[in-house]
Amino acid sequence: MPQTGVLLLQLGTPAAADSAAVRRYLAEFLSDPMVVSLPRWLWLPVLHGIILRTRPKKSARLYQRIWLENGRSPLLHYSLLQTQEVERRLGSGIITRLAMRYGQPAMDAVIDDMHRQGMERLLVLPLFPQYSGTTTGSGVTKVFQRLSRYKQIPALRIAQPFFDHxxxxxxxxxxxxxxxxxxxxxxxxxxxxxxxxxxxxxxxxxxxxxxxxxxxxxxxxxxxxxxxxxxxxxxxxxxxxxxxxxxxxxxxxxxxxxxxxxxxxxxxxxxxxxxxxxxxxxxxxxxxxxxxxxxxxVPCLNDAPEWLAALTTIIHAELSGWIEQEFQHDPLNLPSDPEL
CATH class of the missing domain: 3.40.50.1400 (Rossmann fold)
Known part of the structure; x- marks a missing residue:
């Protein structure tokens, strides 16, 4: 059976609750033209000359209020738990990974690692229930850009937004x-x-x-x-x-x-x-x-059992035809060729 991969996409988070980490994160996030669509000649001087000089320190103080004792942001903590549980529920033979559009784990590195493991089919599921070009659109575009570097691109599916699932x-x-x-x-x-x-x-x-x-x-x-x-x-x-x-x-x-x-x-x-x-x-x-x-x-869905079951259900439906039992015989009953 071909190796199947599931890539869960999240927006991203600073690596730490300090000004330097927040600055790096915001620089990557706010430089994305699919997030801020202003002309680059107008926006980038404002971003680097004003916003990245003032906002990181303030935002770092806010992050410090919610940062977890394990050294992770809540977004990264719960996203990793969701990924681990989905992988457990899907079972062996399916590579399930989390990638952030901005920050770590970096999307390019995650996709490259899945490719090295022999991934031949890839389902991309953005963890944004409601579609927007600024989130799902940007993340999927980044996936396309990375896959285009390969000599052999895996079979690819992009999951539908699940806002009404x-x-x-x-x-x-x-x-x-x-x-x-x-x-x-x-x-x-x-x-x-x-x-x-x-x-x-x-x-x-x-x-x-x-x-x-x-x-x-x-x-x-x-x-x-x-x-x-x-x-x-x-x-x-x-x-x-x-x-x-x-x-x-x-x-x-x-x-x-x-x-x-x-x-x-x-x-x-x-x-x-x-x-x-x-x-x-x-x-x-x-x-x-x-x-x-x-x-x-009311806390977000996080690692609630009902949500983990729902997420697995959504993924199973998107994987239809890929993870069902393979034919154990030639469905057309064609004679085998001993030379092949």
């Missing part, structure tokens, strides 16, 4: 019902990472995918329309971004009489700076200081 929705609903179930007066905020509005206008399906996920999740719990709100966080730069903005809602919801909220970030399958610091720490402080009374943060 029943197993993913079930895992999210179970996370909420287990951690912060509905109660009288509680309102749910489904906070997704933001995106410049211009990207959506240019055809990026991310916004529609987020809306679909949010509606399916509300139905699965179930929640009435007045019990939940979708929002978008992590706004960066002067451009118009998707609305409503999470940070703004955390200030204004108490004025609308909503003082008991539970926040979940469905677009992140592993906790990271954007969930643990921006929402669970800073977001909670903002909400309570503006009149909110009760703030609950």
């Amino acid at each position: 029943p197993a993913y929705i079930h895992a999210l609903a179970d996370r909420i019902l287990t951690r912060e179930p509905p109660r009288s007066g509680r309102h749910y905020l489904f906070s997704f990472h933001g995106l410049p509005q211009q990207y959506v206008e240019q055809g990026d399906p991310y916004h529609n995918h987020c809306l679909t996920t949010a509606n399916l999740l509300a139905q699965a719990i179930p929640l009435q329309k007045d019990q939940w709100t979708i929002s978008f966080q992590s706004r960066f730069g002067p451009q118009a971004w998707l609305e409503p903005n999470t940070a703004t809602l955390l200030k204004t919801l108490p004025k609308q009489g909503i003082t008991d909220i539970a926040v979940i970030c469905p677009g992140f399958v592993a906790d990271c700076l954007e969930t643990l610091e921006e929402i669970a720490i800073a977001g909670q402080k903002e909400f309570l200081s503006h009149g909110g009374q009760t703030f609950a943060f």
Whole structure:
């Protein structure tokens, strides 16, 4: 049977919670033209002359608030656990690896290692439920670029975004019902990472995918329309971004009489700076200081058993035809040629 590989793609993380590591990470991340589409002559002087001189020190302090005792970021920690568990569940004969679009483990090195192990078929599964050119698109492009260097390119599949997959929705609903179930007066905020509005206008399906996920999740719990709100966080730069903005809602919801909220970030399958610091720490402080009374943060899917089962189910479906039992005989009953 040909050697099959599964490559799980994540965005990336600094190697350490210090200014130097954060600077290296941000330089790679923000230099990607699929993330920041401004003309290079305009953007790169701003990036290197202003942002990389000021932002790393501030961001490093934020990372220090959430960094784990094992020396890893939560994103790397949980992504590795997910990869290890998927490999165990898929069984022998399938190489399962994690690669980061930015940072370590570096995508080029991971793909090269899989290639050296004799990989003949590769499934790429971006761990971004909702497709965006800034995440899935950039990661897949990087895979194409690396594979193009080989004399023999493996058979290749790119997994479909799983924003509406029943197993993913079930895992999210179970996370909420287990951690912060509905109660009288509680309102749910489904906070997704933001995106410049211009990207959506240019055809990026991310916004529609987020809306679909949010509606399916509300139905699965179930929640009435007045019990939940979708929002978008992590706004960066002067451009118009998707609305409503999470940070703004955390200030204004108490004025609308909503003082008991539970926040979940469905677009992140592993906790990271954007969930643990921006929402669970800073977001909670903002909400309570503006009149909110009760703030609950629902952790990301991380290593929850329901999510690991869902992820394996999604991968199994994408591998259909590759991992099923091979024919034990010639299906056409052709005579064998002793010279071959």
